[in-house]
Amino acid sequence: MTTTLDDRVALVTGGSRGIGAGIALRLAQDGADVVLTYRHDAERAALVVKQIEALGRRSLAVRADGADPGAVLGAVDRAAAEMGRLDILVNNAAVFPFGATEELGMAEVEQTIAVNVRAPYVAVRAALRHLGDGGRIISIGSNVGERAVFSGLALYAMSKTALLGLTRGLARELGPRGITVNLVNPGPTDTDANPADGPNAAAITGFTAVGRFARPADIAATVAHLASPEAGYVTGAVVNVDGGFTS
Known part of the structure; x- marks a missing residue:
């Protein structure tokens, strides 16, 4: 059966768990071979690789700490070298600092x-050596970048808002090369780090219009569309997949 991403190769940073794992699996379901990075948990990364391979796609897990530019660069180049090409970059890996501004250390x-x-910037620079016409760059931001409803989120919100500037600047720069660049802002999503039955879940859910957390698959569906040939005229866009959190 022909699927929308047949013969494409994707790299998903932070693809061993949560939203990243959901994205990696959905891209594989749509026909892509998928490389994913992880920071610590090799066992969980191996499980996602196994699930992708069970779908009949090639996969590889690469250990790379996003705080190390050399590791990020190496992961991108290894993905392209071992898979033979690179068509899709999903910047998903992130840390979540929480605390009052005066309490967070340098x-x-x-x-x-x-x-x-x-x-994400380093990954894009590395990926541009490999991406050609039809290439896709998709970054995973956060609804917090648009609406920080709790205190203690300033640092995280600032970091995620930076992806908006990166997305729009790159979209203008790379459009003539046939490469699209988009930003997906998830809302509250049911993951190990932010479970839908966690202590603050009721309050968080109350800010959504649909009254529930997203599933990683909800976020992945939007990413898969943006990665597909059908989304070739969508670039520089910000897509809020947040259940109405920012409405």
Whole structure:
């Protein structure tokens, strides 16, 4: 059966768990071979690789700490080298600092900027050596970048808002090369890090219009569309997949 991403190769950073794993699996279901990065949990990364391979697609897990530019660069180049090409880059890996501005230390500030801002930029620079016409760059932001309803989110919101500037600047720059660049802002999503039955879930759900958390598959569906040939005229866009959180 022909699917929309046949013969495409995708790299999903932070693809071993949560939203990243959901994206990696959906891209594989749509026909792509998928490379994913992880920071610590090799076992979980291997499980996602196994699930992708069970779909009949090739997969590879690469250990790469987003705070290390060399590791990010190496992951991109290894993905292209071992898979023979690179067509789709999904910047998903991120850290989530939480706390009052005066309480967060400089180490947390530097890690957040390194992983959430610098790493996507480094990944894009590396990927541009491999992406050609029809290439796709999709970054995963956050609804918090548009609406921070709780205190303690300033650093995280700042880092995710930076992806808006990256997306729009790159879209203008890369449009003539046939490469689209888009930003997906998930809302509250049911993951290990933010479970739908967690202690703050009721309050968070109350800010959505649909009254529930997203599933990783909800976010992945939008990413898969933006990665597809059908989305070739969508670039520089911000898509809020947040259940109406920011409405």
